[in-house]
Amino acid sequence: MHVLEVLNPVAPQRGSVSTLRLTPRPRSLDNKTVGLVWSGTHGGDVALKRAGEMLQERFKGVRVNFYTGGNYPTPPDVLKKAATESDVVIGATAD
Amino acid sequence: MIEVEKAGKPAIPIVSGRFDGDAVASSRAFGMPDLKWVVVPRIYRNLAIEECVRQTELAIDEIVKQLTSQEQAKPVEPPKIEPLERFEGSDRFDAAQKMNDEFMKRDLGDGFPLHPPTRATVDALLKGTKLPKDHVVCDMPPGFGIATVEKIAVNAALAGARPEHMPVVIAAVKGLSQIGGQGGKSLLMSTSPQAPLLVVNGPIANDLGINARSALGPGRDNQVNIVIGRAFYLCMKNIGYWYPNQMDMDTIGTTRKFVMCIAENEAVSPWAPFHVDQGFKRDDSTVSIFVTDGELDVQDQGNTSAEGLLKNLAYGITFGTYNLQGKGGGGERLILMPPDVAGPIGEHEFSKQAAREFIHRHANISLGKATQYMPLKGEARVAEKWRFLESLTEEQRLQITVPVLQSPEHCYIVVVGADRAKTAVFPSGPAPVTVGIDQYRR
Numbered sequence: 001m002h003v004l005e006v007l008n009p010v011a012p013q014r015g016s017v018s019t020l021r022l023t024p025r026p027r028s029l030d031n032k033t034v035g036l037v038w039s040g041t042h043g044g045d046v047a048l049k050r051a052g053e054m055l056q057e058r059f060k061g062v063r064v065n066f067y068t069g070g071n072y073p074t075p076p077d078v079l080k081k082a083a084t085e086s087d088v089v090i091g092a093t094a095d
Numbered sequence: 096m097i098e099v100e101k102a103g104k105p106a107i108p109i110v111s112g113r114f115d116g117d118a119v120a121s122s123r124a125f126g127m128p129d130l131k132w133v134v135v136p137r138i139y140r141n142l143a144i145e146e147c148v149r150q151t152e153l154a155i156d157e158i159v160k161q162l163t164s165q166e167q168a169k170p171v172e173p174p175k176i177e178p179l180e181r182f183e184g185s186d187r188f189d190a191a192q193k194m195n196d197e198f199m200k201r202d203l204g205d206g207f208p209l210h211p212p213t214r215a216t217v218d219a220l221l222k223g224t225k226l227p228k229d230h231v232v233c234d235m236p237p238g239f240g241i242a243t244v245e246k247i248a249v250n251a252a253l254a255g256a257r258p259e260h261m262p263v264v265i266a267a268v269k270g271l272s273q274i275g276g277q278g279g280k281s282l283l284m285s286t287s288p289q290a291p292l293l294v295v296n297g298p299i300a301n302d303l304g305i306n307a308r309s310a311l312g313p314g315r316d317n318q319v320n321i322v323i324g325r326a327f328y329l330c331m332k333n334i335g336y337w338y339p340n341q342m343d344m345d346t347i348g349t350t351r352k353f354v355m356c357i358a359e360n361e362a363v364s365p366w367a368p369f370h371v372d373q374g375f376k377r378d379d380s381t382v383s384i385f386v387t388d389g390e391l392d393v394q395d396q397g398n399t400s401a402e403g404l405l406k407n408l409a410y411g412i413t414f415g416t417y418n419l420q421g422k423g424g425g426g427e428r429l430i431l432m433p434p435d436v437a438g439p440i441g442e443h444e445f446s447k448q449a450a451r452e453f454i455h456r457h458a459n460i461s462l463g464k465a466t467q468y469m470p471l472k473g474e475a476r477v478a479e480k481w482r483f484l485e486s487l488t489e490e491q492r493l494q495i496t497v498p499v500l501q502s503p504e505h506c507y508i509v510v511v512g513a514d515r516a517k518t519a520v521f522p523s524g525p526a527p528v529t530v531g532i533d534q535y536r537r
Contacts, residue, residue, distance in 0.1 A: 001183060001184075001185065002183070002184050002185070002186050002187045002189065002190045003181055003182070003183050003190065004181070004182045004183075004184065004187065004190035004191060004193075004194060004211055004213070005179055005180070005181050005182075005213065005214070006179070006180055006182070006194060006211050006212045006213055007178065007179060007180075007212045007213075007214065007217055007245075007249045007252075008176055008177055008178055008179065008180055008249070009198075009203055009212060009246070009249045009250050009253055009329065009333040009334075010176050010203065010240075010333045010334075011176075011235075011240035011241050011242060011243070011246040011333065011334040012173070012176055012240065012241055013123055013124055013173070013238055013239055013240050013241070013336060014124075014126070014234045014239045014240070014241055015123055015124045015125050015126035015127075015128075015238075015239060016123055016126075016128070016173030017241075019126050019127065019128055019129075019170075019173075020097075020100065020101060020126050020127045021127075021129060021170070022100060022105070022127070022129045022130070022131070023100050023103055023104060023105050023106075024105075025105045025161075025162060025163050025164050025165065026105070026162075026163060027163060027165060028163060029159065029162065029163060035099075035104075037096075037099075038475065040474075040475035040476050041139065041140050042139065042140045042141070042470070042473075042474070043139030043140050043141075043142050043144075043147045044109075044139050044140075045473070045475070046139070046144050046147040046148060046151075047109060047135075047139055047147050047148075047150075047151040048109075050147070050148045050151045050152065051109070051151055051154075051155060051158055054151075054152065054155045055155075055158075055159070058155075058159070068475050070420065070475045070476055071420065071475070071476050072281060073280075073281050076098065079098045079099055079102075080098075080102060082099060083098070083099045083102035083103070083104045083106075084102070086104060087104065087105075088104060088105045088106070088162045089096065089099045089104055089105070089106040089107075090106070090107055090108075090109065090158065090162075091096045091099075091106065091107070091108040091109070092108065092109045092111075092139065093108050093109070093110050093111060093114050093117070093118070
């Protein structure tokens, strides 16, 4: 019997050393502002706009804002604006 | 979306198709493993509008649920990484095979047999650098694993590297973290087959026996080229988390991801070597990382004048797509120029910069052809200055020619190769990064 002991090649990720928790969710989307963040890829805009329409149909007083940086990854200033102006945000990785 | 959550607002991405695995890996890499998302079956980009709408409608209940859920999700724990692993076999070879079977199952390798990274092997590799083993070289993209010298050595051991290779591998790991925006993160995760190519300059190339002639193929002559490239690739996987279908999302993939480490054939170049162009001294040893996105052989069947050789090369680089953001451009080109092309060009008193300018001047492309990849209507990635293209006919767009490169500085010439005028051209970008190796040598 031969025992081979080896070192693990996998490194811990920086993101697993300091993790963040999710933001608490609202109970309803009534009267909320929904930010739609488009990465600029074909079809993603269609999907997000349809999602926005459906939320307006389902909930009272929903406002929808559309954001894009024209490409991916979405620039930090666009994400910051979406976060500031919206109550919840939906994005699409439509690649 | 993690940036939005960090700003204190609930956010969910709609994730398409096989990008589910990417979402898991990315949420871990960027520090929010609890992130929620909604999966739709097919990637939106090439779907008809009706299908984009249909699959979104089917996902709306889940979108609402994820945006309004009051459940406190159990925190997602990061995978535990045991420092040591034990494998038992009837003899040493059987145990090594068991290690290979297990590592293959976890996709820790490149598909070829791996060398066991025993404590003794790793310790021997650590002697190849003056850095302490716990020194953090960088957070390695795209997954931002913590690249300690020891983790680099473990992956170098898997590849069968030698201690003297370590400084090159460390410098390459460092270089990758400096490429492009956020360490080239989004590029490495692209569905296009971007892959690194390492180019070594300076005395270490000869010291280590890195081949500068037919440098990119398999076999004995390229053993060092292969082993160093393999060590770097395994670091990308196991430290950078560049795992297929997680953070490497290629549609088809490329053999260029069996990364190679070549040397410039400085001895036969008529010009200063590449690392001198990058601001280093000729006696410095460096490694440069290019991110390539294809490969083309540009053959020459008899030109002897500099102008003839360069025009052939200029026409040869006119392929691919044209970006309509900002000033526009067809990316960059890495030109591995063999001595039989570089020599006559240099002898005819073309400096390297003059050769780059000549190539830029003659490398023009039909804008209609190079933008066919992207329907312009409704496309966000078209700058205002290019919006006029929408109103033109296809024939009119085909008649417009533009320089394929934004400037001469978007092509890089490295002299590599054996006899015969066959140039290798790689679409590439963002700009290469060059890192000094001597700082890591013992």
